[in-house]
Amino acid sequence: MDTDLKRFQGRWRQVRFEENGIVDPADTHGAPDAVMTIVGETFHVAVPGEEALIEGSFVIKDDTSPKRIDWIDSIGTDAGKRLPAIYTLSKDTFEFAAADADMERPQDFTGGSGITIRGFVRT
Structure with a gap:
């Protein structure tokens, strides 16, 4: 059986970024040509x-609708905080919408204040 955790593994290049309702603002956790590498339940x-620009761990729950992922940064201003998010995942694309640590989990990908949306393609 092919689980989402198994399908997350590998290298991903960011192709979409939105923060607080603004498309492509200055990015403190990414940069042009940045790559996210996922190994097990960790990201870099x-x-x-x-x-590293950012790294940490994550926990997924793929039996919900929408599917859930929680990001836990190990460095930076959000170190140790759980950032509630939702995600979509296909063979070669991955997208998530994450809320600030003190907010409720997003229910969709509309974005807005306190929401970060990132989209990736497999490299």
């Missing part, structure tokens, strides 16, 4: 050959 975002 960096420009190849450079230091």
